[in-house]
Amino acid sequence: MKKYSLVLFFCLIFLSAHLSAQNVTVNNNLTFGTVFPGIPKTISKTTAGLAAEFYVSGTAGNEVTIDFALPTYMNLGASNMQLIFRETDCAIDTSATPDQSSPEFNNLDPWHTLTYRIGSNGLYIWLGGIIVPGLTQTEGSYSSNIVITVTYTGN
Amino acid sequence: MFQKLFKFIIGLIFCFMLVSPTADAQEYGTIQALATVVTSLSVIGSTNLQFGAVTPGINKSVDKSSVGTAGEWTITGVANAEVTLDMTLPDSLVTLDSLAFLRISFSSTDASYDDGTGGGQTAPAGVIDPSNFSTLRLGAGATLVVWIGGTVLPSISQTGGDYSSDVVLTVAYTGN
Structure with missing residues (x-):
C-alpha cells in the first residue's frame, strides 16, 4: 500500500506540474501616444515599445489557442474614438530567438482563434492597430482594454 | 490485495477528477490601448478683407x-504642431442679388503669417502665397495668425452697390 501511495503521490506531482500549462505575461500596452484630431494613427505590430506585447510561458511543445477580445472604441468618459484592428495586425514568434521586427508568424488575424505550440523560449504575441480620431475629437487621454485568453488544448 | 488495488484505483480516479478541471486551464492577460488626443484646431476669421468705397475704373x-x-x-x-493652410479664393465679389460682379485678384505675396516669432501684422514672421498650399507650424503659444490682402478691379461701367464674397481658409493638422 505504501508503494501505491508513493506512486499516487508522484502522479499528482507530475500532473500538477504538467497541467499548469501556461502563463500569460503582459509586457507592453498598445500605445498610440499623442494623436491629432482628424489624423488617423497606426501602430505596427512590429514596432517595439508601442505595439502590444504578450508573453506566454509554459512547457515547450504544448499547444495553446489564443483568443483576443478586441474593443472597437477607446473611451474617455462619454467620448469615444474608433479603434480598428485589421486582419493582419497580429504576429507570433515561438522560436528560440523571438524577433518582433521579423516575427516567425506574421500578418495573423486577431479576430480569429490562433493555435500555436509554445516554443523553447515561450511564445510572444504582438498586436498593432489603428485609431481614427474625429476632426472635433474631445481632447484628453483615451483607453480601452484588450483581453487575451490563452487556453491549453491538451495536444 | 484486490481490495487494496481497488481502493488505489478509486483514489487515483478521484485524484484525476480533482485535478482535471485545470487540464483545460485558461490564462488571461489584459492590456490597455492608450492614446492622448490633443486640442482640436480652431480657426476664427477675425477681420474681413475690406476694400471700402471703390471707384469704377480704378483698381484698389x-x-x-x-x-x-x-x-x-x-x-x-497645439503648440508647435504642423498644419497645412489652404485658401479658397474668389475670382469676383458679387452683389446681394447676384446680378453684378467685381473682379478680385491675389498676388503670390498677398498673404502673411505670424507664429509669435515676428512682429505682428506689420512685421510678420513670413509671407505665403494665398493661391498655394502652405505648411507651417503653430507657434510656441499655440497660435498662428494669417493675414491676406488683395486687389479689386472695377470696370469703368461697374454697377454701384455692395459686393462681397467668401475667402475660406482651411487648416488641418498634418500629425507632425
Missing part, C-alpha cells in the same frame, strides 16, 4: 499689413 488694393482692413484669421491648437 489692400495690403496684408493694413491693420483693420486686411483679412485676418486666428488659428489656435
Whole structure:
C-alpha cells in the first residue's frame, strides 16, 4: 500500500506540474501616444515599445489557442474614438530567438482563434492597430482594454 | 490485495477528477490601448478683407499689413504642431442679388503669417502665397495668425452697390 501511495503521490506531482500549462505575461500596452484630431494613427505590430506585447510561458511543445477580445472604441468618459484592428495586425514568434521586427508568424488575424505550440523560449504575441480620431475629437487621454485568453488544448 | 488495488484505483480516479478541471486551464492577460488626443484646431476669421468705397475704373488694393482692413484669421491648437493652410479664393465679389460682379485678384505675396516669432501684422514672421498650399507650424503659444490682402478691379461701367464674397481658409493638422 505504501508503494501505491508513493506512486499516487508522484502522479499528482507530475500532473500538477504538467497541467499548469501556461502563463500569460503582459509586457507592453498598445500605445498610440499623442494623436491629432482628424489624423488617423497606426501602430505596427512590429514596432517595439508601442505595439502590444504578450508573453506566454509554459512547457515547450504544448499547444495553446489564443483568443483576443478586441474593443472597437477607446473611451474617455462619454467620448469615444474608433479603434480598428485589421486582419493582419497580429504576429507570433515561438522560436528560440523571438524577433518582433521579423516575427516567425506574421500578418495573423486577431479576430480569429490562433493555435500555436509554445516554443523553447515561450511564445510572444504582438498586436498593432489603428485609431481614427474625429476632426472635433474631445481632447484628453483615451483607453480601452484588450483581453487575451490563452487556453491549453491538451495536444 | 484486490481490495487494496481497488481502493488505489478509486483514489487515483478521484485524484484525476480533482485535478482535471485545470487540464483545460485558461490564462488571461489584459492590456490597455492608450492614446492622448490633443486640442482640436480652431480657426476664427477675425477681420474681413475690406476694400471700402471703390471707384469704377480704378483698381484698389489692400495690403496684408493694413491693420483693420486686411483679412485676418486666428488659428489656435497645439503648440508647435504642423498644419497645412489652404485658401479658397474668389475670382469676383458679387452683389446681394447676384446680378453684378467685381473682379478680385491675389498676388503670390498677398498673404502673411505670424507664429509669435515676428512682429505682428506689420512685421510678420513670413509671407505665403494665398493661391498655394502652405505648411507651417503653430507657434510656441499655440497660435498662428494669417493675414491676406488683395486687389479689386472695377470696370469703368461697374454697377454701384455692395459686393462681397467668401475667402475660406482651411487648416488641418498634418500629425507632425
